[in-house]
Amino acid sequence: MLDTLLSPKEKLKIKIAARDLSFFYGDHQALFANNLEIPENRITAVIGPSGCGKSTHLRIYNRIFELYRDQRAEGEVLIDGVNILDRNVDVLELRRKVGMIFQRPTPFPMSVFDNVAYGMRLHFKLRKSEIAERVEGALRGASLWEEVKDKLNGSGIALSGGQQQRLCIARTIAAEPDILLLDEPTSAIDPVATLKIEELLLSLRKRFTIVIVTHNMQQASRISDFTAFFYKGRIVEHDTTTRIFTNPSNKKTEEYITGRFG
Amino acid sequence: MFELFRKKENLRDRAFMILTLLCAFLPLAAAIGFLILLGGNSAEAFRTFGFGFLVSTQWDPVQELYGALPAISGTLVTTLIALGIAAPLGFISALFLVNAPEWLAYPLSQALDLLAAIPSIIYGMWGLFVLAPVMQECIQPFLADTLGLGKVPFFGEDYNGFGFLTAGLILALMVLPYICAVMRDVFRMTPGPLREAAYGIGCTSWEVASDIVLRHGLRGILGAVFIGLGRALGETMAVLFVIGGIAELPHSLFGSGTTIAATLANNFNEADGLLRSVLFALGLILMLLSLSVQAVAQLYLRNMDRKRGEK
Ligand SMILES: Nc1ncnc2c1ncn2[C@@H]1O[C@H](COP(=O)(O)OP(=O)(O)OP(=O)(O)O)[C@@H](O)[C@H]1O
Ligand SMILES: [Mg+2]
Numbered sequence: 001m002l003d004t005l006l007s008p009k010e011k012l013k014i015k016i017a018a019r020d021l022s023f024f025y026g027d028h029q030a031l032f033a034n035n036l037e038i039p040e041n042r043i044t045a046v047i048g049p050s051g052c053g054k055s056t057h058l059r060i061y062n063r064i065f066e067l068y069r070d071q072r073a074e075g076e077v078l079i080d081g082v083n084i085l086d087r088n089v090d091v092l093e094l095r096r097k098v099g100m101i102f103q104r105p106t107p108f109p110m111s112v113f114d115n116v117a118y119g120m121r122l123h124f125k126l127r128k129s130e131i132a133e134r135v136e137g138a139l140r141g142a143s144l145w146e147e148v149k150d151k152l153n154g155s156g157i158a159l160s161g162g163q164q165q166r167l168c169i170a171r172t173i174a175a176e177p178d179i180l181l182l183d184e185p186t187s188a189i190d191p192v193a194t195l196k197i198e199e200l201l202l203s204l205r206k207r208f209t210i211v212i213v214t215h216n217m218q219q220a221s222r223i224s225d226f227t228a229f230f231y232k233g234r235i236v237e238h239d240t241t242t243r244i245f246t247n248p249s250n251k252k253t254e255e256y257i258t259g260r261f262g
Numbered sequence: 263m264f265e266l267f268r269k270k271e272n273l274r275d276r277a278f279m280i281l282t283l284l285c286a287f288l289p290l291a292a293a294i295g296f297l298i299l300l301g302g303n304s305a306e307a308f309r310t311f312g313f314g315f316l317v318s319t320q321w322d323p324v325q326e327l328y329g330a331l332p333a334i335s336g337t338l339v340t341t342l343i344a345l346g347i348a349a350p351l352g353f354i355s356a357l358f359l360v361n362a363p364e365w366l367a368y369p370l371s372q373a374l375d376l377l378a379a380i381p382s383i384i385y386g387m388w389g390l391f392v393l394a395p396v397m398q399e400c401i402q403p404f405l406a407d408t409l410g411l412g413k414v415p416f417f418g419e420d421y422n423g424f425g426f427l428t429a430g431l432i433l434a435l436m437v438l439p440y441i442c443a444v445m446r447d448v449f450r451m452t453p454g455p456l457r458e459a460a461y462g463i464g465c466t467s468w469e470v471a472s473d474i475v476l477r478h479g480l481r482g483i484l485g486a487v488f489i490g491l492g493r494a495l496g497e498t499m500a501v502l503f504v505i506g507g508i509a510e511l512p513h514s515l516f517g518s519g520t521t522i523a524a525t526l527a528n529n530f531n532e533a534d535g536l537l538r539s540v541l542f543a544l545g546l547i548l549m550l551l552s553l554s555v556q557a558v559a560q561l562y563l564r565n566m567d568r569k570r571g572e573k
Binding site (some may be wrong): 062064067069092093095096099100102103104106108109110116118119122123172174175 | 302363455456457458459460461462463464465466469473474477478480
């Protein structure tokens with residue numbers, strides 16, 4: 001499907017492929033047999049009006065929905081060709097590979113250093129010096145190092161909202177995932193910090209496959225390569241961001257991006 | 263017109279403020295009153311024995327020689343046993359209650375609340391008639407002989423079902439519901455996104471609980487432990503029947519001894535003269551013990567808050 005959208009020169013590897021993906025909250029169906037392909041090392045934006053199922057869709061990729069008893073997914077999500085909804089998939093390893101950043105920053109109740117080291121220690125056996133090195137690397141990667149290098153032992157909770165969010169990004173990339181899922185990561189953050197995070201995401205694009213939910217159309221057009229438009233639990237349109245924002249083929253998409261509803 | 267209205271409002275506000283102030287001072291006044299009562303009545307004991315009273319192990323009513331150390335150490339030992347058992351058990355059961363499906367969690371929570379409502383004398387009776395024989399016939403022989411702990415210091419080879427371990431177990435059971443209930447509420451208050459973030463980075467349920475939830479709710483959890491501690495320190499009826507009631511230093515977990523509360527309950531009826539003053543002194547010590555536990559807890563929490571940068 002995606003292949004047809006791309007110029008032949010741009011041969012992209014598909015990192016995530018959702019096939020006939022439906023989702024249920026108890027009896028309430030929130031997603032309806034969606035198909036979506038997400039290319040590697042690109043930023044894919046997920047947009048759509050409130051309640052259309054964007055978060056729901058993202059939360060399937062790392063199976064975090066399984067924390068709740070009455071929620072279930074049907075269909076397939078292939079990551080590198082493996083159906084991660086299969087019972088035999090190791091969820092812990094899946095969640096290392098698929099990192100998630102939430103709307104509100106979620107620093108752990110520990111020091112800045114430990115926030116980043118924590119996830120790393122869960123998954124890798126490392127020597128002390130290696131940990132320190134990688135923590136610095138992750139904090140630099142999240143453009144936070146300069147701001148926190150003097151207060152690594154201070155509390156993560158004491159940072160500003162924007163710093164906290166970048167701390168969460170650092171924590172996530174320290175676990176060396178392949179995929180970053182971000183669910184409205186800047187909606188609780190001021191404009192300057194938002195720009196910082198956008199730049200950060202652009203710089204991370206080379207290393208990760210990034211999927212970002214956003215309500216901010218400018219943000220989607222600024223940073224994403226592809227955009228998927230969700231409406232009432234269905235993916236109505238999926239295309240390159242340029243085409244979605246300049247020449248959408250679906251009337252609903254057009255109405256949404258021009259701000260006529262949502 | 264406007265200003266008049268406002269003044270009236272102010273007046274009512276003031277009256278309310280004063281009322282709340284009075285209510286707030288009531289506990290303080292009561293605490294000071296207790297201290298004065300205990301201090302005044304224990305003066306004779308301290309005058310007679312000096313501060314050696316605190317470290318003396320004598321208890322000889324005939325010669326009127328009294329020391330507080332057996333009761334103090336017995337209180338601490340039983341309390342420590344109780345908390346050592348109830349705190350981790352409460353943590354684990356609270357964790358289970360929070361994660362268990364509703365049909366299981368609900369009746370278990372109810373049972374827990376029920377446990378908290380049982381009067382302590384019932385625990386005492388249960389300890390005397392059920393736990394003590396079981397301890398004597400099964401648990402103590404098992405620990406001492408089968409596991410060979412009898413040779414280890416602090417366990418001891420003689421047992422009769424009574425003593426510190428039995429008392430500590432009863433106390434543990436008594437404070438467990440409090441600890442567990444408070445911890446359960448603390449766990450429930452952990453923000454959903456924080457839990458999700460922890461799971462999201464690849465934590466197991468246990469790691470989420472012990473690294474994230476525990477730290478996040480450390481305040482509340484310590485609060486729960488201190489509630490248990492406070493109860494266990496002063497508990498009388500549940501301990502009285504099974505502690506053995508002899509004023510001796512604890513030398514083994516199976517050995518008999520006494521606690522401050524048990525000593526008071528055993529002796530107050532016929533006490534007069536110096537013994538009466540000694541008992542008041544013991545009461546004063548118990549109260550100061552509880553107060554210092556609270557003070558240490560507060561200091562620790564404040565220090566921790568500062569470290570985490572929340573204040
Ligand atoms: N925990 C839940 N239980 C039941 N229904 C839910 C739950 N969470 C979401 N839903 C429903 O699923 C649908 C999709 O919700 P979702 O949160 O995925 O929307 P969204 O696109 O992320 O919206 P927003 O932009 O407001 O974040 C909505 O109809 C919502 O009411
Ligand atoms: Mg959402």
